[in-house]
Amino acid sequence: MPQRPISPHLQVYRLPFTAVLSIFHRITGALLSFGLILLVALLLSALLGEHTYEWIRGLLASIPGQVLLWGYIFALVFHTCHGVRHLIWDSLRGLERGTLFRHNLIELVAAFLATALLFVFTQGLVGGSA
Amino acid sequence: MRQASKPEQARAATQHWWRQRLTALSLLPLTIWFILGLAQLPQLTYSGFLDWIRTPLNAITLGIFMLLGLFHAVMGLEVIIEDYVHHPVLRAGALKTIRLVLVLTEAAAVLSILKLSLPDAS
Numbered sequence: 001m002p003q004r005p006i007s008p009h010l011q012v013y014r015l016p017f018t019a020v021l022s023i024f025h026r027i028t029g030a031l032l033s034f035g036l037i038l039l040v041a042l043l044l045s046a047l048l049g050e051h052t053y054e055w056i057r058g059l060l061a062s063i064p065g066q067v068l069l070w071g072y073i074f075a076l077v078f079h080t081c082h083g084v085r086h087l088i089w090d091s092l093r094g095l096e097r098g099t100l101f102r103h104n105l106i107e108l109v110a111a112f113l114a115t116a117l118l119f120v121f122t123q124g125l126v127g128g129s130a
Numbered sequence: 131m132r133q134a135s136k137p138e139q140a141r142a143a144t145q146h147w148w149r150q151r152l153t154a155l156s157l158l159p160l161t162i163w164f165i166l167g168l169a170q171l172p173q174l175t176y177s178g179f180l181d182w183i184r185t186p187l188n189a190i191t192l193g194i195f196m197l198l199g200l201f202h203a204v205m206g207l208e209v210i211i212e213d214y215v216h217h218p219v220l221r222a223g224a225l226k227t228i229r230l231v232l233v234l235t236e237a238a239a240v241l242s243i244l245k246l247s248l249p250d251a252s
Contacts, residue, residue: 026206026210029203029206029207029210030206030207030210032203033203033204033206033207036196036199036200036203036235037200037231037235040196040200040235040238040239040242041238043238043239043242043243043246044238044242046176046179046242046246047242047245047246050176053176053179054176057172057174060171060172061172066172069168069172072168073165073168073169076161076164076165077165080158080161080162083154083158084158086154087151087154087155090151118165118166118169119169121169122169122170122173
């Protein structure tokens with residue numbers, strides 16, 4: 001198909017914040033999907049015995065491993081919080097402009113707070129992370 | 131390649147819509163459970179992990195989470211593929227590939243959970 005020129009759109013339009021959250025929902029969804037497949041691979045590797053398990057655990061305890069793990073957890077928490085809004089919208093509620101604005105804030109605060117609390121809570125359980 | 135008729139497409143789309151919402155709803159409590167577990171995983175030793183997965187309730191919940199989660203994930207990926215892959219053959223190929231990945235990953239998840247939780251099964 002011939003490539004016809006189109007006007008700039010994303011480069012020039014300032015997206016409403018709801019739209020920004022929406023694309024993040026999609027991005028986290030895609031990343032979480034691949035992460036989930038990786039987690040299944042991790043599960044499979046547990047079958048290979050304690051040595052493999054401890055090796056992976058060591059990777060997870062490293063700085064990049066922790067960044068990856070908590071990045072994944074935040075993505076999952078965010079995706080869930082925004083997903084709840086989709087379910088609310090599916091019941092045809094919360095579509096008014098004021099409500100959208102309020103829910104944007106609530107959703108973000110909830111996602112950050114939940115992840116932060118979980119981080120503090122789990123690190124406090126066993127005297128700091130490995 | 132045969133094109134689906136409009137009624138077939140409508141039916142498939144509605145089904146996709148409902149399945150996405152129903153899995154999402156079921157996944158709400160399961161995801162909270164999973165996140166709590168995942169956050170604590172690094173502190174779990176191998177024997178601790180085995181004890182955990184040999185508790186039937188944990189193994190079953192993990193299995194259900196994996197099956198519903200993978201299904202929900204692939205449905206989402208299908209929508210992404212449909213949105214961004216414009217070439218008809220590439221799109222069809224990508225969709226078939228992701229569905230194949232789904233089946234293989236689900237099989238791997240179920241088999242590994244079974245093998246880990248039932249050590250006497252050979």
